[in-house]
Amino acid sequence: MTRRRARAPREPAGLPAGTVMRPMTGSDVETVVAxxxxxxxxxxxSRELIASEVAASCAQVPDRRYLVVERDSPQGPTLLGYSGLWFGDGKGDADLLSIATVLAARRQGIASAMLTELVSTAREAGCRAVLLEVRESNLAARSLYARHGFEPIGTRRRYYLAPLEDAVVMRLPLQPGAQPGPVGAEHL
Ligand SMILES: CC(C)(COP(=O)(O)OP(=O)(O)OC[C@H]1O[C@@H](n2cnc3c(N)ncnc32)[C@H](O)[C@@H]1OP(=O)(O)O)[C@@H](O)C(=O)NCCC(=O)NCCS
Structure with a gap:
């Protein structure tokens, strides 16, 4: 499948050889749904949610950013990872909305490269911090976030439904001295 590219792709440090990072576009929606x-x-x-997130990220004044990492091959590009971050107007905290790498491409630095890029986006937007929720049992993701300097600041009881599980809230301060508020009041 050939994908239209919104901007020239580039290879941030840390991506595996032969892969590129670029903005997610409407032509990625079906792949991301699957x-x-x-x-x-x-x-x-849902397809509707993913399409509306991509559309919001492509707005003239976007408040969120979605990335994909893909590998090119003679058969066409294969999507290996995707992620998104909401940064709003840059006056508050950013939220990591999603991050995932396909099973076959894990432990090669793909999520790490996307996270580094999205944290830079939040910093450039002026955000005070990046927040995220992660399943308590998701040790791989928690370890990824800890490696990037995120620290647990609380839990949200029964936040995930399928299956039911608490969320650990993690935070990465982007400005010196920015203190976390109570969990649940991040956007006040
Ligand atoms: C969590 C996830 C995104 C990590 O993606 P990835 O591309 O494999 O991550 P990276 O290769 O960039 O890993 C960077 C670091 O994260 C940590 N890490 C990643 N996977 C890990 C695992 N299975 N166990 C322990 N630490 C892990 C390590 O510190 C790793 O560095 P290292 O490989 O040098 O030790 C991936 O496992 C995934 O897609 N999981 C399913 C979706 C998901 O849970 N998303 C998060 C929702 S909150």
């Missing part, structure tokens, strides 16, 4: 069902069974985002 991957969501595999990577987040029980809580996959």
């Amino acid at each position: 991957l969501e069902r595999v990577l987040f069974p029980g809580e996959a985002w």
